[in-house]
Amino acid sequence: MPEQERLRRLLRQVQEGRLDLLRDQLHPGDIPEANSWRWGRLGDTLLHHAARSGHLDVLEYLVQELGMDVEVVNGDYKRPIHEAASMGHRECVAFLLERGASVDCLKKSDWTPLMMACTRKDLEVIKTLVEHGANPLLKNKDGWNCFHIASREGHPQVLQYLLEVSPGSWDTESTTKRTPLHTAAMHGCSQVVELLLERCQYKPDSRDKCGVTPFMDAIQNGHVSIARLLLEKHQACPTAMDALGAQPLHRAAVTAQDGAIQFLVTELGVGVNGRATSQELTALHYAAKEGHTHTIQTLLSLGANIHAKDGKGRSALHAACAGQQVAATRILLRAGLRDAPDATGTLARQLARKPDVIQLFQETHVST
Known part of the structure; x- marks a missing residue:
């Protein structure tokens, strides 16, 4: 069959987890070329697609039998471990780490796999990364660490775990001086706001570079219940400027x-x-x-x-x-x-x- 059609079939088989068909289509002569095959605007490899889809058996085959590089990057400098972490595939994350993937590798905008994992509620993936040495205090180009990211997503269980393994992770500001409390208030994450007020020591009416307080964030986004919390438990000022x-x-x-x-x-x-x-x-x-x-x-x-x-x-x-x-x-x-x-x-x-x-x-x- 034409080479382009063959490559499209290989990609589909990886995405669908059809290892049996994949073995039939690949042959020893493909091994040197496997890392150079790319798909899409960002140039994802088969390894990126396998990690994103969460097919561990396919991932193992590509790495162990085809010898694909676990640190291969696409156009955004994203590695397979970023894909697996962002999609919550713990077994794939663990396999890639065991095969030598860097736990704190950076993709575009300086996001680590742990930051990607904190966009989801899958605590097991986060634990796997931390247990393999991931640093919760690293910041991306916007100055957000993983605690800040989890605050935006509204994951109190993730935040509690991060406070256990890195007690100072709450004490962070973005490049625009916004705290996780600002972010949680803006996005209406009431359980997170309660947790932050109970466990962290944010100053009342802390201001970002535009002078905006968490109370303002809550009000301008219509989160009146969070505004009440900030008034009752954090002495927020309703007329701050x-x-x-x-x-x-x-x-x-x-x-x-x-x-x-x-x-x-x-x-x-x-x-x-x-x-x-x-x-x-x-x-x-x-x-x-x-x-x-x-x-x-x-x-x-x-x-x-x-x-x-x-x-x-x-x-x-x-x-x-x-x-x-x-x-x-x-x-x-x-x-x-x-x-x-x-x-x-x-x-x-x-x-x-x-x-x-x-x-x-x-x-x-x-x-x-």
């Missing part, structure tokens, strides 16, 4: 988290008309700029001042028109906000570019 002077309320308006806005204003007493210090924007300005119509209505129902101006004398209507937000402009006009000039004399309609926005002013009898 980020590097631009925005409070959690403002960040919730940007991401249209109406439930979080209700929580902040009605339960915690946060002022609905509070301003972000950098440009004196209110939450209504932020919601209008993003075009979040329901959030605009929520803020108005909570007492937001529709006539509030920012540091340039612009109202929420200016923000909606500048963002070409048709529906938001309609709501604000119907709520009684008019085309008043800002501090520079610019009218909201002058910021509009969409014909639909301009038409709204005509429909509501705003002077043009």
